[in-house]
Amino acid sequence: MGSTRGGLGVLLVSMVLLTGCSGQGGGSPAAPVPRASATGGAARAVATFTPKRAASPSELQETAGQLQKRAAALGMAGVQVEVSGGSITASAVGATRERFAALAEQGQLGFRPVLALAPSGVGGGAPVQGAAPAGPTAAFGALDCGDPAQRTNRQSAPEAEVVACSHAAEQQGVWYKFMLGPVSVDGKDVSAARAVLDDRNGAGWQVDLSFDAAGAKAFADVTGRLAAQVPPGNEFAIVVDGAVVSHPYVASAITGGAAVISGSFTGDEARELAAQISDRLTVALTLTDTTTP
Numbered sequence: 001m002g003s004t005r006g007g008l009g010v011l012l013v014s015m016v017l018l019t020g021c022s023g024q025g026g027g028s029p030a031a032p033v034p035r036a037s038a039t040g041g042a043a044r045a046v047a048t049f050t051p052k053r054a055a056s057p058s059e060l061q062e063t064a065g066q067l068q069k070r071a072a073a074l075g076m077a078g079v080q081v082e083v084s085g086g087s088i089t090a091s092a093v094g095a096t097r098e099r100f101a102a103l104a105e106q107g108q109l110g111f112r113p114v115l116a117l118a119p120s121g122v123g124g125g126a127p128v129q130g131a132a133p134a135g136p137t138a139a140f141g142a143l144d145c146g147d148p149a150q151r152t153n154r155q156s157a158p159e160a161e162v163v164a165c166s167h168a169a170e171q172q173g174v175w176y177k178f179m180l181g182p183v184s185v186d187g188k189d190v191s192a193a194r195a196v197l198d199d200r201n202g203a204g205w206q207v208d209l210s211f212d213a214a215g216a217k218a219f220a221d222v223t224g225r226l227a228a229q230v231p232p233g234n235e236f237a238i239v240v241d242g243a244v245v246s247h248p249y250v251a252s253a254i255t256g257g258a259a260v261i262s263g264s265f266t267g268d269e270a271r272e273l274a275a276q277i278s279d280r281l282t283v284a285l286t287l288t289d290t291t292t293p
Contacts, residue, residue: 044093045100046090046290047289048288055086063283064088071103077093090103095292097287104287105281106241106281107277109238115179115180116129117130117178132179145165161180180244190210204262206260207260207261207270209277224252236248
């Protein structure tokens, strides 16, 4: 893939998610959480998460295990995660509400072709690149990503054309809005994602992706088609939790089952993105309550 535009490769620091997959905990009520730990006697913070949909006990157990692994990989001290009825309780030494909220980010990934894009929030008459399909044209025209209230997850069915905002301002406070085609490669087809520092080529931090067999074939097919298009039809949007994290152009078909996401990443941001891609939560969660020191 080619380079990203501006700062689109940058994830907000709040998206701090680390890899996790194994489950733990039980269906019984969570044990009382101590307010102090052997870790320097620091006080514990406690958070309660509720599922955004009806979830089975096994799904909650799996999600609790993912949170446990994520928190441990993040370096949170003295982490305890338990399933309590229909919710999940987590505690850690010295954790903040922001850190707990980061653990609950879903990390849902999809690769969607870019059909049209335009700067947003910069006044009327902003130039549009590409052509929005007739169906979603009104939604695309009305979308103002400069308004924080409109930067919501608008992803619907994978086979649908959707509108989306850039995850961050690309330049000097200018946000971009996108019309995106159906999902061409699902995040479920990514077998591994890792953050690496490319000091040889001076590219800085980036995320290396490996696809399973189905993902590798789909990725090669769609990048081959996109490479023959004119801008922005040759761009591939990488969408995480409804926001376009980056939209690199494609110069040729990408075969071999691997790809690279590059951008203006710090090490932490690259690790966060890699973790989101490689392990999205089984059940989407809402942080409903916290008790912090």
